Amino acid sequence: MKLVQEHRFLLYKVCRLYCFTEADRQDLFQEIVIQLWKSYPGFRGDSKFSTWLYRIALNTAISDLRKQGRRPSTTSTSEIPPSLPDMTWPGEEEQQLQQLYAAIARLSDVEKALVMLYLEDKPYEEMEEIMGINQNNLRVKMNRIREKLRKMTKEAAYGIR
Amino acid sequence: MELDSLKYVWRTLEAAPASESGPDEIHALLQRRSGGIVTRMRRNLTGELILIAATYTPAILFYFLDFEGRLSGIAWLFILLLTMLAVYFYRKNQLLKAMQCTGCSLYSNLRQQITTLKIYIKFYVWSGTIMIPVMFILSWLIIRWKFPAAPGADLFYQLSGTPWWQHPLIWAVFLIPVTVGIYFVNLWYVHRLYGRHIRKLQDLLQEMEEE
Numbered sequence: 001m002k003l004v005q006e007h008r009f010l011l012y013k014v015c016r017l018y019c020f021t022e023a024d025r026q027d028l029f030q031e032i033v034i035q036l037w038k039s040y041p042g043f044r045g046d047s048k049f050s051t052w053l054y055r056i057a058l059n060t061a062i063s064d065l066r067k068q069g070r071r072p073s074t075t076s077t078s079e080i081p082p083s084l085p086d087m088t089w090p091g092e093e094e095q096q097l098q099q100l101y102a103a104i105a106r107l108s109d110v111e112k113a114l115v116m117l118y119l120e121d122k123p124y125e126e127m128e129e130i131m132g133i134n135q136n137n138l139r140v141k142m143n144r145i146r147e148k149l150r151k152m153t154k155e156a157a158y159g160i161r
Numbered sequence: 162m163e164l165d166s167l168k169y170v171w172r173t174l175e176a177a178p179a180s181e182s183g184p185d186e187i188h189a190l191l192q193r194r195s196g197g198i199v200t201r202m203r204r205n206l207t208g209e210l211i212l213i214a215a216t217y218t219p220a221i222l223f224y225f226l227d228f229e230g231r232l233s234g235i236a237w238l239f240i241l242l243l244t245m246l247a248v249y250f251y252r253k254n255q256l257l258k259a260m261q262c263t264g265c266s267l268y269s270n271l272r273q274q275i276t277t278l279k280i281y282i283k284f285y286v287w288s289g290t291i292m293i294p295v296m297f298i299l300s301w302l303i304i305r306w307k308f309p310a311a312p313g314a315d316l317f318y319q320l321s322g323t324p325w326w327q328h329p330l331i332w333a334v335f336l337i338p339v340t341v342g343i344y345f346v347n348l349w350y351v352h353r354l355y356g357r358h359i360r361k362l363q364d365l366l367q368e369m370e371e372e
Contacts, residue, residue: 059270
């Protein structure tokens with residue numbers, strides 16, 4: 001319980017990335033907490049606690065089917081809102097973050113996980129441990145994602161869809 | 162948009178909801194039912210098991226206690242069926258237990274889920290298909306064994322009146338098309354239940370494997 005409390009912001013971020021409504025976020029948060037609770041006895045300390053926590057949170061968010069019907073498709077960008085309406089962060093930095101969330105919403109589930117780990121400043125070794133993808137492949141994927149996000153920002157700026 | 166320039170913003174601005182989860186709220190979350198797909202599948206399986214036990218147990222007791230025990234053979238056949246169903250439920254439960262490894266890497270977990278789900282689907286389809294002819298033959302055995310033949314009655318009685326060597330042929334003519342039909346119905350149903358999920362997992366795995 002203490003560990004969940006300590007790392008709750010990380011869990012909120014995962015929920016924000018993968019869910020589009022507050023109700024879905026709450027459901028996902030609950031599911032992650034339950035999975036953490038169930039899996040904790042199996043945590044042997046082979047990896048860092050944060051690595052294990054990311055695995056549980058991302059595995060739960062990605063392989064859970066319940067929200068499919070309510071999730072906009074990652075390939076159909078026309079359905080994605082330009083920003084998430086219930087995020088009320090004022091200021092320039094906050095606006096940047098809103099734009100980032102809006103852009104991330106158009107990525108695939110795997111790409112979302114990679115962006116999150118990258119933004120959390122995780123080294124590629126740890127990303128490999130969490131994702132199970134080798135580092136070379138991770139670097140290639142990250143370059144593609146960066147390019148994709150740049151393109152999306154340009155499209156948004158010039159109103160191109 | 163440059164990701165690197167957003168790292169600082171991302172890490173300093175916490176994406177907290179309006180009401181933060183305190184220890185009590187987290188404790189309350191743990192009391193609720195999980196909505197995860199595997200947990201729901203296991204819950205449904207438990208429900209099926211309870212339903213089967215609730216249906217078979219009174220029937221077994223009835224045939225043991227009533228008719229002065231003369232129809233206890235039927236009760237034993239029900240026990241045999243119940244044993245077969247117990248094996249079926251045990252195997253399904255084992256597969257569901259092995260389906261998820263949330264503490265593993267995303268790639269390993271996806272692979273494990275896909276492999277186990279495919280075995281689960283195969284087992285679901287085949288056991289559901291085989292159960293139909295087995296149930297027919299057992300029912301026929303019960304009727305043939307316990308009730309005398311009555312000419313002009315339904316298929317079971319008509320079979321009782323024919324020479325024994327014709328029985329396998331009659332059963333084959335009747336059961337093969339039925340079993341094949343049931344197989345395809347099961348296949349359609351299981352893909353309706355899990356097809357979209359397995360496709361989603363396969364797409365994710367393919368995306369992770371792409372260089």
